[in-house]
Amino acid sequence: MKGTNPFAFKFNTMALVLIPVAVGINYVGKLFASVLKLPLWLDSVGTILAAMLAGPWIGAITGLINNIIYGLTIDPGSAFYAITSVAIGLTAGILAYMGWTKNWTLAFLMGLVVALVAAIVSTPINILLWGGQTGNIWGDLVFAAIIARDLPLLLASFTGELVVDLIDKVATVLVSYIIYRSLPKRFLIAFNNENKTEKF
Amino acid sequence: MKVYTLYVPGKTYIHKMNPLTKLLYLAVAIAIPFIAPDPAITMACFLIGIFILGWAKVLHRVIYLLAMSILFISTIFIIQGLYYPGNTTPYLILGKLTFYKEGLIHAMVISFRLVNIMISASVLVLTTRPSDLISSAVRRGISPRLGYVMSSVLQIIPQMATTADTIMDAQKSRGLETEGNLKTRLKAYIPLLGPLVLGSLVSAQERAMALEVRAFNATGKRTFLQNEEDYTVSKAINAIIILALILTIIWRIYS
Amino acid sequence: MKIKVDNLGFRYTGGKERALEGITFTVNQGEFIGIMGKNKSGKSTLASALVGLIPHFFKGAMRGNVYIDGLDTQETPIAELCQKVGIVFQNPFNQISGAKLTVYEEVSFGLENIGLPRNQMIERIEEVLELFGIAHLKDRNPFSLSGGQMQRLALACIMALRPEIVVLDEPTSQLDPLGVEEVYKSIAKLKEKGLTVLLIEHKTEYLAEYSDKILLLENGKLKNYDTPERIFGTNPGIQAPVYTQVCQALNKPKENGLYPVTLKDTIPLLKG
Numbered sequence: 001m002k003g004t005n006p007f008a009f010k011f012n013t014m015a016l017v018l019i020p021v022a023v024g025i026n027y028v029g030k031l032f033a034s035v036l037k038l039p040l041w042l043d044s045v046g047t048i049l050a051a052m053l054a055g056p057w058i059g060a061i062t063g064l065i066n067n068i069i070y071g072l073t074i075d076p077g078s079a080f081y082a083i084t085s086v087a088i089g090l091t092a093g094i095l096a097y098m099g100w101t102k103n104w105t106l107a108f109l110m111g112l113v114v115a116l117v118a119a120i121v122s123t124p125i126n127i128l129l130w131g132g133q134t135g136n137i138w139g140d141l142v143f144a145a146i147i148a149r150d151l152p153l154l155l156a157s158f159t160g161e162l163v164v165d166l167i168d169k170v171a172t173v174l175v176s177y178i179i180y181r182s183l184p185k186r187f188l189i190a191f192n193n194e195n196k197t198e199k200f
Numbered sequence: 201m202k203v204y205t206l207y208v209p210g211k212t213y214i215h216k217m218n219p220l221t222k223l224l225y226l227a228v229a230i231a232i233p234f235i236a237p238d239p240a241i242t243m244a245c246f247l248i249g250i251f252i253l254g255w256a257k258v259l260h261r262v263i264y265l266l267a268m269s270i271l272f273i274s275t276i277f278i279i280q281g282l283y284y285p286g287n288t289t290p291y292l293i294l295g296k297l298t299f300y301k302e303g304l305i306h307a308m309v310i311s312f313r314l315v316n317i318m319i320s321a322s323v324l325v326l327t328t329r330p331s332d333l334i335s336s337a338v339r340r341g342i343s344p345r346l347g348y349v350m351s352s353v354l355q356i357i358p359q360m361a362t363t364a365d366t367i368m369d370a371q372k373s374r375g376l377e378t379e380g381n382l383k384t385r386l387k388a389y390i391p392l393l394g395p396l397v398l399g400s401l402v403s404a405q406e407r408a409m410a411l412e413v414r415a416f417n418a419t420g421k422r423t424f425l426q427n428e429e430d431y432t433v434s435k436a437i438n439a440i441i442i443l444a445l446i447l448t449i450i451w452r453i454y455s
Numbered sequence: 456m457k458i459k460v461d462n463l464g465f466r467y468t469g470g471k472e473r474a475l476e477g478i479t480f481t482v483n484q485g486e487f488i489g490i491m492g493k494n495k496s497g498k499s500t501l502a503s504a505l506v507g508l509i510p511h512f513f514k515g516a517m518r519g520n521v522y523i524d525g526l527d528t529q530e531t532p533i534a535e536l537c538q539k540v541g542i543v544f545q546n547p548f549n550q551i552s553g554a555k556l557t558v559y560e561e562v563s564f565g566l567e568n569i570g571l572p573r574n575q576m577i578e579r580i581e582e583v584l585e586l587f588g589i590a591h592l593k594d595r596n597p598f599s600l601s602g603g604q605m606q607r608l609a610l611a612c613i614m615a616l617r618p619e620i621v622v623l624d625e626p627t628s629q630l631d632p633l634g635v636e637e638v639y640k641s642i643a644k645l646k647e648k649g650l651t652v653l654l655i656e657h658k659t660e661y662l663a664e665y666s667d668k669i670l671l672l673e674n675g676k677l678k679n680y681d682t683p684e685r686i687f688g689t690n691p692g693i694q695a696p697v698y699t700q701v702c703q704a705l706n707k708p709k710e711n712g713l714y715p716v717t718l719k720d721t722i723p724l725l726k727g
Binding site: 013019020022024025027029032033035036038039042049058061070072073076131135140143148152154178182183184187 | 243310317
């Protein structure tokens with residue numbers, strides 16, 4: 001949030017308690033998307049909200065813990081993508097600090113940047129682990145189509161991943177933005193580390 | 201209260217082993233096939249993993265995990281077999297599609313690696329209570345505050361899932377459309393997630409207060425209610441695991 | 456003197472009005488103080504100030520001082536204050552740490568934080584579980600308890616830190632009648648043990664029965680601080696216990712001219 005030093009590495013209890021809640025929001029956000037049969041995952045609303053509310057580090061830690069916990073409980077493979085989640089949290093936190101939560105246009109741009117960062121970070125992981133595939137049917141179709149034309153693996157893998165991320169991450173950031181703007185002001189204050197009690 | 205975990209309780213030696221040793225094993229067993237991309241070495245890692253899982257009596261659980269990845273593995277074979285950049289030798293022709301030998305071999309290496317990752321991860325995940333792993337890590341110097349965050353995630357997620365059900369029922373009874381065309385379904389998303397976020401932030405603040413008044417921010421040395429298990433054998437096992445890693449690196453350099 | 460509040464004022468960051476202003480009072484060792492007032496009158500803010508959540512957790516502008524057992528709350532961290540003064544909040548659910556899998560381990564949370572040796576920890580855990588009647592639940596998951604049980608667990612967790620003062624911020628407002636009764640049995644035990652207790656409560660029958668004195672707040676200011684009989688007799692704006700209302704209607708005052716506030720004092724008046 002604007003006004004807070006985005007890199008202060010000291011967290012109050014409020015910010016720490018936000019992390020498990022944000023991981024929970026990721027989970028439920030994904031759950032609602034699948035219940036409504038939306039063609040999106042929307043599985044990082046919590047990470048982005050945490051970054052908007054409490055800064056890039058809390059966003060990054062939320063992303064990290066989110067994927068580690070998934071790795072330990074439901075899907076071991078997701079632990080590798082912890083790096084992507086960390087990047088998403090950092091990016092959203094820095095952009096929020098720069099004031100990109102002011103209006104719809106900026107929020108939309110934030111979605112584009114987050115998608116781009118997510119695709120850039122995920123691509124090497126995809127190449128290293130699965131020869132470039134994304135693990136998503138649409139992404140893999142794009143990947144196959146490009147690689148079939150004898151274009152470079154890197155390009156194919158990146159494009160495949162970006163196709164998957166673009167719509168999903170823009171939607172995720174916009175959803176987070178709508179919810180962020182609707183929160184009572186006291187929450188925006190509560191997560192700020194730098195407020196002090198003074199005398200009057 | 202259900203806690204989401206794949207952990208299978210048991211009394212085998214693998215269950216009692218130091219969680220951090222299993223974490224070390226996991227890291228090394230995943231790293232070795234990348235350091236030494238030789239099918240025989242990957243196979244060896246895979247077989248050791250299978251052996252340990254059999255010892256821990258959880259092998260049947262892994263089959264379920266592997267079944268979930270069959271679809272993904274088949275797409276690897278299709279895509280690499282058809283389009284792997286190093287493809288030169290046709291191996292199988294199905295109508296208009298030509299599968300190449302190089303691509304299929306590459307797909308095999310990737311799939312083996314994937315299966316090896318799942319097997320090695322299962323050794324840790326299926327035989328270790330997440331809370332034991334976290335408390336071992338805290339004893340070894342991870343911040344207790346971070347430890348708190350990790351362990352509370354495991355309890356908070358199932359609770360929030362329950363709240364999600366409640367919100368869904370409440371909003372539906374107020375006439376929220378959750379079925380129909382894409383636009384209708386998209387519109388329903390915020391009325392579902394918004395109240396949950398607000399409610400959980402209120403809870404977060406109250407919980408933060410409750411933690412504070414239980415000395416969560418204390419700066420002195422902490423103590424533990426549970427005595428740590430005796431993990432002396434672990435040190436020897438740790439040494440063997442690290443030795444395996446070193447040998448692999450040496451093999452890579454000289455081959 | 457156990458608690459000394461001196462000209463306390465507070466305004467939350469972002470808040471327009473002062474939540475508390477010019478509050479001054481003292482509480483002696485072993486006294487049971489009821490705190491009353493309408494919504495937004497500053498009751499919870501006062502509770503937060505008594506345990507150090509103001510100024511350490513809630514930020515804003517503060518004036519005056521709060522001394523707990525001689526310690527200035529502004530200069531003492533909450534982690535230290537909590538061994539002098541404990542607090543139980545309204546919502547039982549949100550007081551569970553979420554980090555522990557059983558009731559027994561839940562009590563250890565605060566004790567681990569203050570670095571208590573293991574043998575003393577076990578002794579204290581067993582003592583408080585027994586005291587509040589939840590020893591039989593010790594292996595259950597804290598979240599699986601009923602509201603009343605959870606609230607007694609919250610009390611046990613606080614009492615394990617051995618504070619001499621306990622603040623109870625509407626501890627039964629979210630419980631069913633059975634839970635209310637269970638929690639009041641536990642509150643009676645605090646009184647028996649001679650602890651200094653401050654109870655924020657809307658149910659005036661309970662307040663009147665337990666309190667030595669009642670502190671009445673209005674719009675963030677201290678309106679009145681006196682015995683229950685005088686508080687309910689001289690403040691017509693507040694809801695008096697049903698016993699007082701009955702005796703007032705029947706015009707049956709006590710010998711001292713005041714109307715009774717408890718059942719115990721009402722019976723002889725109505726018989727005679």
